[in-house]
Amino acid sequence: MTTDRRSPRPRLTDVAAVAGVSMKTVSNVVNSYAPVAEATRTKVLAAVEQVGYRPNLSARNLARGRAGVIVLGVPRLDLPYFASLAGSVVEAAAGHGWFVLMHQTGGDLAGERRALLGDHPQRIDGMILSSQWLDAQEIAARPDPSPLVVLGDHRLPGPVPRIGIDNRAAGRAVAEHLIAAGGRRIALIGAPSREVDHGRAQGLIDGLRAAGLPVLPELMRPITANTGDAGEAATAAMLAEVDELPDALFAVTDWVAMGAIRALHAHGLEVPADVAVMGFDDIPYARSVSPSLSTIAPDRPAVARLAVEALEAQVTGMAYASAATDDRDAGGSDGDHFAPFELVARESTRREA
């Protein structure tokens, strides 16, 4: 008789009525809060099943005082590395009751800055920002002190947690792999620039030094964007200017590596016979191009998980900020967190040393 026209879907009340308990008890069971008596629990769960109950997240978030939304800022969603990462973040965030609002920065400084100062059309609980160009100072100086986690390659001293793989160690692994493949004159496409400290590029240089190999400035090329076009242009410029050709090349991303290979081909060089090439990211296409691309494969699900956890720690920390004197040590809400990575050797570095 009590037909509700607007919401035909079962509510918590309906479950409570069927189970013969109060809403509070159902809520306790559904959220696994308080230790409910086993018999009650079973009864409630059966009722949930029977009426086909699904929680209304809007109501839940409203009651909890949460927006239920976090922002994920990435360069572009059609770059497989970030798309895959986004998928992992969406999944990890769902586990914390969050929806993810995608924000595409375009991958340049202006875009990252816009995201950082982001004027979002709705309330958000925090932001995970993949940043490549923002420096620690600018991030620390942002006016809005809302929860923030940064994803990226650069060090970030300060109160904002940074999540990523150990890019410097990965860069060193790349150097060792290229040297093992016979590389002696090793080029770097995506060299460190004045403003940003690229761990992976620095790691390559570390590795060259450790092996007693020369770091040749004319082979170290910065790029303006991590795209195939930029990689192709930087590589072509290097090949045109250099006296003696490189015998190995590290591009800071797989996409850049694809462009570099185009430039090498255009210059009459073969990969890996003349030049061994490594990329970084392990995008799905790395194994489909010819030659298939050797690369570093970061554990993206781990990165996503760590990022969401760091955000949650801050949100929770904020709620108790006035009570706790230092939630810094407890919450682990700042500092760097490293996710694992793997070196994948494919055709582009396969040759007799």
Next chain:
Amino acid sequence: MTTDRRSPRPRLTDVAAVAGVSMKTVSNVVNSYAPVAEATRTKVLAAVEQVGYRPNLSARNLARGRAGVIVLGVPRLDLPYFASLAGSVVEAAAGHGWFVLMHQTGGDLAGERRALLGDHPQRIDGMILSSQWLDAQEIAARPDPSPLVVLGDHRLPGPVPRIGIDNRAAGRAVAEHLIAAGGRRIALIGAPSREVDHGRAQGLIDGLRAAGLPVLPELMRPITANTGDAGEAATAAMLAEVDELPDALFAVTDWVAMGAIRALHAHGLEVPADVAVMGFDDIPYARSVSPSLSTIAPDRPAVARLAVEALEAQVTGMAYASAATDDRDAGGSDGDHFAPFELVARESTRREA
């Protein structure tokens, strides 16, 4: 004095207080509902600006009786085509007040079926499902009649709207382009199978017939998945079995095309000199591989927009379902909707005819 500890952020009430009007009026302005007096509107907007008001979507959706969430089912989010599409859908959905819950199907029949019958952990307003394997009958027979829009290549007679580009016309354009590039023995990797009617493959065949060219069964290869590996395997198998080699090849996706090119190279064939190759999708890497890949570029933002609009039409239609006798013609909530596409000619088909 009235310090609210749980929600420090300004609410509609605060705006109303500052503007000196009722909540209803603020709501009207914010949602551009009723025609509010210009002076009032200006006053309210100034108050919104002053207090820095952002609507709480949870509260809004709760009051409106909407979940505020739709599901987007795609094969995988790390495939640039779908990642890019997802980005567009997220954007289009935001314009309708929806968040997008990503659901990865894996790209096989079982996964698509799981999504279709999807048991989501929360309430949703509807679903946009990218389907490649589900047939019209199975889609029509689903138990839950909630709003659904299908994205895909196959025809779908029935009440569920289908959004996509005109794949058959695109396939015909591919045929014409390959023929113009001198193709006479044209291979197809991703041929129609018994269960699914692939418009793009069919279109290629149409184009061959229209040009009076033979449709050679030994050059038409079905594949089990739209991946580089599957494309490589299918192409390699074809090259091993065929008597006379093809001089052109159409792969049903760019990724499949990359695999096909690997197989052609392994067989000692050059692209485009020996075999002209076309892909489909225009993923960002299509221009970065060597040779750069000719392909069909669908208007993904248009696809996304049409899909979200078709979903909105159904949701709105449902609300009035009991009142209106036929919202079918009015809402446009079923039938096929085509988005534009473009043929992009690059190196992989560039040769003297």
Next chain:
DNA sequence: CTGAAAGCGCTTACAG
């Protein structure tokens, strides 16, 4: 064109 009030479906002190 505008206001006062009920209600959306949850959670959470508070009391038992």
Next chain:
DNA sequence: CTGAAAGCGCTTACAG
């Protein structure tokens, strides 16, 4: 371990 009731921030008939 459980219940009755207030409140989260909006929208929306309803009355003016």
